[in-house]
Amino acid sequence: MNGNELLPNWNEGAAKAAILEFVESVTEPGASYVPPVDRIATFDNDGTLWCEKPQYVQVGLLLGRWKAMIEADPAKAKEQPYKALAENDLSWFSNLYSHLPDLLKGIGEAYEGYTVEAFERAVLEFFATATHPTLGTPYTKVGYQPMRELLDLLHARDFLVFICSGGGRDFMRPVSEQLYGVPRERVIGTAAIVEFRNGDLYHTKDIEEPVDDGTGKPAHIWMRTGRKPLLACGNADGDVPMLETARFSILIRHDDASREFAYDTGAEKALAEARERGWTVVSMQDDFKVVFDL
């Protein structure tokens, strides 16, 4: 395949070559050919398809809602996770995964009782108005341009691309088509359990188990697709089980302090496994010609 045309914002190198070689091997006639119906590709979202620093995009929506909840009921500020917000406790927010039960409680309570349509309106309003704190652009612009090109390549080669986010499924669905060309039925992620009452669907305060991270990712992917991924792509330790189940695994490494952020924290195990298992590691600094299309 002609790499210049196909992934124009990827630099020539081992990562680009390995990706193009794999895609060609499973889509062209030959021993490794895979029929389109089984070309399942799964992509983590935060840190893989778009920027997850200085905080997960969805946290922006959540903090706005928690602020309104505290204003409506100041007693809430005494309990977590609202307390962390009320006290501007940056250390609490700097390591969200260590407060997972409180975080999930806050996520569930934030939109309990919303119809699915009302939640979607809240999400769309957020994307229409909020901007990234350091890039200064709307969040719909914080997707990585080279990754969008990879999705385009996979779409052109008849892969079924699924977004498999540790974050909110219903948070990404309203914008997944616009951002990535991925329709909403192919967005997998952590989600509130919805309940049908009197003709409408409502968010409950309960979050589906397992959450779509770590060992929950291959479980979610199976539940939604009935297959293991042919190609999977992630950037963090929570993506390791998903990457373990794929035929071809790609790990995005955040090593570009000038154009994005440089951090291996939270990806130590993923990087070690990538070395051991021969996964394709993508250096944002070396492999991406541009990071954003701002």
Next chain:
Amino acid sequence: MNGNELLPNWNEGAAKAAILEFVESVTEPGASYVPPVDRIATFDNDGTLWCEKPQYVQVGLLLGRWKAMIEADPAKAKEQPYKALAENDLSWFSNLYSHLPDLLKGIGEAYEGYTVEAFERAVLEFFATATHPTLGTPYTKVGYQPMRELLDLLHARDFLVFICSGGGRDFMRPVSEQLYGVPRERVIGTAAIVEFRNGDLYHTKDIEEPVDDGTGKPAHIWMRTGRKPLLACGNADGDVPMLETARFSILIRHDDASREFAYDTGAEKALAEARERGWTVVSMQDDFKVVFDL
């Protein structure tokens, strides 16, 4: 649209006319046009796309497995649901929904610890060997020919067709493409929770809540598609909430004792709602030229 070409095994009548008119209205330019991305069609399976009498097809698989479990551990015959099988208690099996907790326990225990691949092999072996008790044909032949034609029409009109079964999702996925032209990622249904361990996915004994029936159906459809159905089709009271959420709703009525089975039991509420809400009721006797393609 030319009805003769499109649904050749449907008799001319109100049901066929209403279906063709609706499909044309949302796929041809005009005030009711719906873009392909939102053309979600959801079909119940048992009794809607294939025969559910004298027992649900999946029960055949289950009884074979329960028999083997009792042989391996005769003490099992003292507890339900195994007791009902050991004692050949036909009344127990004639109304499965009244024993739902015991039934779900038996379904979960039957394949606990199986990898998803081992379960698929068991399903494929069942379909390769078992035959329908009264029709005498493989179960892959008990789909309704007119309904397959309806699915073909919807596929040709760029609908995304989902099978939304009260029965087992992982039971239908291995054969959904062959039976209905629906790929496995578009099969929604009740399912065991799967768990990732050491690189493999295993069935646990726990069944996902809610089960994919009654109010669980629109919840499952939302979880899997992020939309309410544009068109939905069912045959029983457990399909009512799904049918309530659709723009166009079709109810299959089992009124053909000579070619299939005649029963309104379990569909009383659905038939009443269909009258009240103007749903399209399909009489298998009057609207189907043939029932099966045996």
